[in-house]
Amino acid sequence: MTEIGAERRAAGRKEPDLSTDIGGIRMKNPVMVASGTFGFGPEYADLVEPDRLGGVIVKGISLDPAAGNEPPRLVEVPCGLINSIGLQNPGVEYFVREYMPFLRDCGTTVIVNIWGRSIEEYRLVAIRLSEAGGVDGLELNLSCPNIREGGAAFGTDARLLRQVVTEVRASTDLPLIVKLSPNVPDIGELAVICEQAGADAVSLINTLPAMAVDVETRRPRLGNISGGLSGPAIHPVAVKMVWEATRACALPVIGVGGVSSLADALEFFIVGARAVAVGTATFSNPRCALEIVDGLREYLAGHGLAGMDDLIGTLET
Amino acid sequence: MIYMETCRVEDNRGVGGEYRILVLRSEQIAGSVLPGQFVHVRIPRRNDLVLRRPFSVFRVRNGCMEIFYKVVGAGTRVLAETRRHAALSVLGPLGRAFPDADPDAEPVLVAGGYGAAALYMVAEACRRRGTVLLGGASAGDILLGTEFESLGWRVEVATEDGSLGLKGRVTDLLDALIARRPGEHFEFFACGPEGMLRAVARRAMQKGVRAWLSFDRRMGCGVGACLACVLDVRDEGGRRRRVRVCREGPVFEAGTVVWEEDPGND
Incomplete structure (x- = not known):
């Protein structure tokens, strides 16, 4: 009897539509896993069904292999962690050969985060990934605080930002997402530059520069002295910046920064993000992104919303 | 196969000084863990502690795995206060085990x-x-x-x-x-x-x-995704490689x- 009742209720109520579109990238739902926290794809395969994610954003890939920074590379701080991994990766050729077969078959949207030490390197990685097949979009990392050359240097200088986005845009037909640094006076201004230079979307925020000291040894707690702060501690900062970016430009925004619960994700959607990515929270709960997908479906249904468009950008001020 | 299992605390007793034994009821992990593998335990009740804590598995007995630990910081202090019947989220078994011993040595x-x-x-x-x-x-x-x-x-x-x-x-x-x-x-x-x-x-x-x-290295994910716990090794060809303690180790x-x-x- 209860089954019949459940069927009737289901028939009378359409399942909410979780699908979303990020600058031409169709996604089955708006919850991805963020670059740097989900490896190169297969690491979490035993624990997370990738085909239930909205998308996977692969860890930053560069032209040549990169060894990253010296350990310790991670330190926990209240409500967050500081990392100084330094974009260690096996280089684009190895990535395409060893990881793309898994990613092509994983049943979800695949976005590859890319970085370079020069604009030319960004271009060459973008070209290689465009030919690889199976990549649905590129996320330009212009905001990593952990490498000396490239990284945030491109994302915090308006002139360089315009140049790198323009040149990569001219090198690939893949949808182009620009991941922005929070360490700027006006995030809206940079989002507008991305829009003018031909980006299809922006994602924000990357980590905030941070440092922790061991008071007994008086030494930095990271091998690289400082690193980037992520986790719940930075979420309110990210919400504010996503809100500013969505008001400043027409590009779709991916909200990243400290999402560890449905409420965190909802905040991003309400201030205008078209998708979110779960990062640090995956470490303590590998299924966090999947739980948010389920929670989001219930939230939409419970609030009588037919789909994401009824939720995105509905902030009342 | 890596599992994420909710394990019931069967016992959590001090064994002298800062050392304690945590006994966790486990089906999946206890049934498959090998010598030298480890588990990653989520610290309960404390959302400010965003990382799991890695522990070697001490032994498996009567459908339980036992973790022998030392109270050294905020996470292990919370664990020490965790009572019987509490539920802990455990990832494991993780990493590569010790190989079988050489019978001639x-x-x-x-x-x-x-x-x-x-x-x-x-x-x-x-x-x-x-x-x-x-x-x-x-x-x-x-x-x-x-x-x-x-x-x-x-x-x-x-x-x-x-x-x-x-x-x-x-x-x-x-x-x-x-x-x-x-x-x-x-x-x-x-x-x-x-x-x-x-x-x-x-x-x-x-x-x-x-x-x-x-x-033992400071770890983030425990499964090889974050590249925090790296160590430099040489492969068979003598080439220097940076590998993950949590996955290759x-x-x-x-x-x-x-x-x-x-x-x-x-």
């Missing part, structure tokens, strides 16, 4: 402090019983001696303050053992602070002994590890 287990806990399952699994060398700062840091003895292992002890056994380091015991039995074909299994591992590695390489070292053969500085005379 005399096994020697070298433990610094609670590194002994990571070697207990090795002691259980070895067909051949050998010698366990336990080292620590003081008598209170010498752990599981009677447990190793009851498995049939010979136990030798060294403490830095001389409060139990030889006054000195665990590697002094190792030197004495090697000197006592020239021509013996040994195999070493070691877990402890990195300085100790380095000292064991140096002796192994000098004597041409195969040595398996279990490393935590157990490495001593000869493959690239040590950050010359071991010198430690």
Whole structure:
């Protein structure tokens, strides 16, 4: 009897539509896993069904292999962690050969985060990934605080930002997402530059520069002295910046920064993000992104919303 | 296969000093964990602690896995306060196990402090019983001696303050053992602070002994995704490679590890 009742209720109520579109990238739902926290794809395969994610954003890939920074590379701080991994990766050729077969078959949207030490390197990685097949979009990392050359240097200088986005845009037909640094006076201004230079979307925020000291040894707690702060501690900062970016430009925004619960994700959607990515929270709960997908479906249904468009950008001020 | 299992706390008792044993009811992880593998435990009730904590599995008994731990910081303090019947989220089994012992070699287990806990399952699994060398700062840091003895292992002890056994380091015991039995074909299994591992590695390489070292590094994800816990090793071709302690380790053969500085005379 209860089954019949459940069927009737289901028939009378359409399942909410979780699908979303990020600058031409169709996604089955708006919850991805963020670059740097989900490896190169297969690491979490035993624990997370990738085909239930909205998308996977692969860890930053560069032209040549990169060894990253010296350990310790991670330190926990209240409500967050500081990392100084330094974009260690096996280089684009190895990535395409060893990881793309898994990613092509994983049943979800695949976005590859890319970085370079020069604009030319960004271009060459973008070209290689465009030919690889199976990549649905590129996320330009212009905001990593952990490498000396490239990284945030491109994302915090308006002139360089315009140049790198323009040149990569001219090198690939893949949808182009620009991941922005929070360490700027006006995030809206940079989002507008991305829009003018031909980006299809922006994602924000990357980590905030941070440092922790061991008071007994008086030494930095990271091998690289400082690193980037992520986790719940930075979420309110990210919400504010996503809100500013969505008001400043027409590009779709991916909200990243400290999402560890449905409420965190909802905040991003309400201030205008078209998708979110779960990062640090995956470490303590590998299924966090999947739980948010389920929670989001219930939230939409419970609030009588037919789909994401009824939720995105509905902030009342 | 890596599982994320909700485990009920069956017991959580102090065993002297800051050391405790956590007993967790587990179907999946306890049923598949191998000697040297570890688990990643989510700290309950504390959302401000965003990372899980890695622990070696001490042993598996009666459908439970036991974790032997030391209260050293905020996470382990919360764990110490966790009561019976509480539920803990555990990821595991993680990492690569110690390989099967060489049946032709005399096994020697070298433990610094609670590194002994990571070697207990090795002691259980070895067909051949050998010698366990336990080292620590003081008598209170010498752990599981009677447990190793009851498995049939010979136990030798060294403490830095001389409060139990030889006054000195665990590697002094190792030197004495090697000197006592020239021509013996040994195999070493070691877990402890990195300085100790380095000292064991140096002796192994000098004597041409195969040595398996279990490393402890600060970890993020535990499954190989975040690249926090890296270690430099050399592959078969002698090429330097940066690998993940959580995935390619935590157990490495001593000869493959690239040590950050010359071991010198430690």
